[in-house]
Amino acid sequence: YRPQIVLRPSNSFPSDTSSKAVTCLSASLSIISPLMAEFVSVFVTLFVFNHLDTELAVMHTASLNRSSILALTHAVCFAVFASAFKTVHLSPAVTLTHLLTGSTSQLFCLLIVPTQFLAGFLAVIANVNLRSASSLPPPPSLKHDLSIPWTNAAYQLIISQMIGSFLICSSHVSSFGVRREDDNHNGFILSRFRISALLNPAVPLFLATAIASFLSLIQSSVPCCPLQAFSLCAYRFVDNFADHSFTSHHIYWIGPIVGSLLACAICKFLLSPKYFMDRN
Amino acid sequence: YRPQIVLRPSNSFPSDTSSKAVTCLSASLSIISPLMAEFVSVFVTLFVFNHLDTELAVMHTASLNRSSILALTHAVCFAVFASAFKTVHLSPAVTLTHLLTGSTSQLFCLLIVPTQFLAGFLAVIANVNLRSASSLPPPPSLKHDLSIPWTNAAYQLIISQMIGSFLICSSHVSSFGVRREDDNHNGFILSRFRISALLNPAVPLFLATAIASFLSLIQSSVPCCPLQAFSLCAYRFVDNFADHSFTSHHIYWIGPIVGSLLACAICKFLLSPKYFMDRN
Amino acid sequence: YRPQIVLRPSNSFPSDTSSKAVTCLSASLSIISPLMAEFVSVFVTLFVFNHLDTELAVMHTASLNRSSILALTHAVCFAVFASAFKTVHLSPAVTLTHLLTGSTSQLFCLLIVPTQFLAGFLAVIANVNLRSASSLPPPPSLKHDLSIPWTNAAYQLIISQMIGSFLICSSHVSSFGVRREDDNHNGFILSRFRISALLNPAVPLFLATAIASFLSLIQSSVPCCPLQAFSLCAYRFVDNFADHSFTSHHIYWIGPIVGSLLACAICKFLLSPKYFMDRN
Amino acid sequence: YRPQIVLRPSNSFPSDTSSKAVTCLSASLSIISPLMAEFVSVFVTLFVFNHLDTELAVMHTASLNRSSILALTHAVCFAVFASAFKTVHLSPAVTLTHLLTGSTSQLFCLLIVPTQFLAGFLAVIANVNLRSASSLPPPPSLKHDLSIPWTNAAYQLIISQMIGSFLICSSHVSSFGVRREDDNHNGFILSRFRISALLNPAVPLFLATAIASFLSLIQSSVPCCPLQAFSLCAYRFVDNFADHSFTSHHIYWIGPIVGSLLACAICKFLLSPKYFMDRN
Numbered sequence A, B, C, D: 001y002r003p004q005i006v007l008r009p010s011n012s013f014p015s016d017t018s019s020k021a022v023t024c025l026s027a028s029l030s031i032i033s034p035l036m037a038e039f040v041s042v043f044v045t046l047f048v049f050n051h052l053d054t055e056l057a058v059m060h061t062a063s064l065n066r067s068s069i070l071a072l073t074h075a076v077c078f079a080v081f082a083s084a085f086k087t088v089h090l091s092p093a094v095t096l097t098h099l100l101t102g103s104t105s106q107l108f109c110l111l112i113v114p115t116q117f118l119a120g121f122l123a124v125i126a127n128v129n130l131r132s133a134s135s136l137p138p139p140p141s142l143k144h145d146l147s148i149p150w151t152n153a154a155y156q157l158i159i160s161q162m163i164g165s166f167l168i169c170s171s172h173v174s175s176f177g178v179r180r181e182d183d184n185h186n187g188f189i190l191s192r193f194r195i196s197a198l199l200n201p202a203v204p205l206f207l208a209t210a211i212a213s214f215l216s217l218i219q220s221s222v223p224c225c226p227l228q229a230f231s232l233c234a235y236r237f238v239d240n241f242a243d244h245s246f247t248s249h250h251i252y253w254i255g256p257i258v259g260s261l262l263a264c265a266i267c268k269f270l271l272s273p274k275y276f277m278d279r280n
């Protein structure tokens, strides 16, 4: 039920000194790791609770319903496709996590990201054509009262997306892995194109995506996946090169990327060495 | 935990050339398959998000609540029966998927579809008799503002149901399989009546059905299963042969069937050969 | 992951005739069982959909919210306790199913039912004492418009509870089983006190209980468990022997019991012999 | 799929008398345990149902929506972090359960609790700095009508949190365990720092946390985790030493701690000896 972690054959006769050092390091890591995990978990849980408590106080029911349904829909798609196709990432931030933890090969990551951009762009084109009035799609926007400055709202969105992306990428690290049979395959091409697959139920991924997209949707019009914001901007830019949609587009990318880096750093370097040291 | 895929014994001494060709094909498929899966996943996810974003902007809370609860109820029934009885399909579109992927034998599929129609028809009769006023059930209908033409609304329903059916059928392909013990059974009758059973938890099926039925119910009065529309029309037709319910009945069938064909094509021919090529 | 079904050692040298008859019966059952399962599943799914469609049209949002939350709460308690304690039934109708399918011994069932009644009665006493104003709890009641007669509303409740109880009991039959190690235990007392335990995840049980309680709560003030109605009536009767709460109390019992009997009949005698014939 | 329970090697040649006594005790426990589990389950289920039935009658929709979303968010964080990091407790009451059932070593528990307090305090600081107006966070408060006295509302909160904490801690006891490989590790340091890890899916933990936090949030402004109340009070106290937030702070601690003690007592001493006696 747990991911089958691929073990590299370690060198069989280590010198006594290095072996003792490794044991000592391993021992201190097995104490520090759970404490670090506890710290991160409690901090994020209470931060999200306090943050939502403040935000929900000023939201209307209609807006709340809409954000909830869109977030659940996004999470359902993530979970259903991960369960059906096993290898999908669905966000450049997730691909970054798989690249840095080494679970998916670099060549594959370089191919997956353009595929994501292309699919996102075509989805916006399809939507515009399906809609009755063939108007331009609205650009991604922040939801902010006029009482608070724009930079403050952007800052809130980045923090929210960072936490959401951290949750999604942590779920990916703990649920995805390289299948044992794939690893034994000794073809040159296949070793170059290693890709991690979902080995566990997708329930934690569903829950993490739901909360991440909800956090993003109560601050803005886009979910916790920069592809949506990019596709809308790209469509508007292609339609009219004078369109200013890409101005301040970076605020939709900082949060997901920093969250992904944090998930790699914490899950790879700080967590229990028993489960993670062999993955390097 | 993963479906136990039935492997056919391959011929033991293939010629060198064919072996090399198969390896080469397998290698290129193992590169193309994940990219294709990524493309389909991102496209559908962002298409559904954009589509719902547009639709929810004009829906009332009462209508939204009703659609949500009906969609969840439909999904709960699908998941509970799949978990309890293991072999149920519950929709002709799903039976089509099982027929085309070869997981359920043709004879069985020919028996299952009439059973579904009969059960759906009897369900409508039972409902009419339970209701206090024994009025006719309303015919299936599209929810459309008068601002957009009827054909446009029908087109939106067909696209929505196509995507929903694709999600449900993909979940079936990845969650259902032929049990190993059934396959070894060498009786003539049993080999003719092979039926696939649920081998994994029903959570992805629940999520896929929920989103599919919700997408269908915000566009029309029926869920993403053509049996409901057919049963209502059939009851009205039997009650009064002059009833015009079956006019434009096809709009409730095109989406589910095309979605089912798409799921077969993508899951069977394009996805990772390691998991799917042995199933032919 | 699937329940470990306890196999009785069959007699090793059956006569040729009986063996052939069993094979023939087994073959026809393996054809009829999936068709019967399909029929029941489609019938119940579409019946519930049509029924809810009619009911939701006349419900208010506040009432809908309340029924949803109470139903979810009831289902969460069922799922959490089944996961934590493994052997709990939580309703006399479920105990009846376990008694008839033989998964729990008769002596145990006779002890479990009084325990349930006692716990339910004490829960009502505790609630009355916790409440600020120590007023009598309201008796169980039907929600019915004055436009339809009382008998019609009672009939709708019985049908709704019957379907709900059928779903819950079917989930129990497919998720619970006798652990292998318990069966090998050859103590006299232990064989007399065999009890089935949850062997699968509780997700289908959660979903079935949620829909069953929701169906019951939109027709009445009690969930799909006769203990709640009984406890309220018993408290009122003890408080004032002239209270008429027990008049027409039977309408809260017919549905759950008939649904339980149906689940036993269908799951034990009609479903796939491979999974059920060995359980007798 | 079930937790791999670590068995201690029992002494191989017990005297006849003690063996018979153990068998007899084991036999009576295997009868009493399921009955006790049934009693507790039915009592809590119907108590929670009746309690919510009374409470929901006087709640507004906006308040209900807010409590639901905050409770679900809290539960999602609990489930995602437990799935991703495996060893996290997230509440001092849960740490108390792990300490008393012996699944986590005393030294580790002494380190985990200060980590939780520190993380909670820093989360409140981070939230205050993110908020646009850098005002003080509101202190934890009871939601009570003026019609009922304050002590009555506090009593209701304590009972609600006690039940919620009992559900969460029971889920922890049944889902967490010591990994077999960890136990065989014979290092001195590692044996001192044994920590239990999540061995089962986190679904029951998610459901239990959701209902526990919902029960707490309809009575007060904090979820079923005393860290939130403590952190708010600590921040206000540090900001202004004359602040009276810590007055009556104990009402947020009694419920979780008593619920945790109850979960230990019931799960460890009363439940089926087959699953629990070997864990001492």
Ligand SMILES: [Ca+2]
Residues within 6 Å of the ligand: A055, A143, A144, A153, A156, A218, A219
């Ligand atoms: Ca804001």
Ligand SMILES: [Ca+2]
Residues within 6 Å of the ligand: B055, B143, B144, B153, B156, B218, B219
């Ligand atoms: Ca529309």
Ligand SMILES: [Ca+2]
Residues within 6 Å of the ligand: C055, C143, C144, C153, C156, C218, C219
């Ligand atoms: Ca009614």
Ligand SMILES: [Ca+2]
Residues within 6 Å of the ligand: D055, D143, D144, D153, D156, D218, D219
């Ligand atoms: Ca209250």
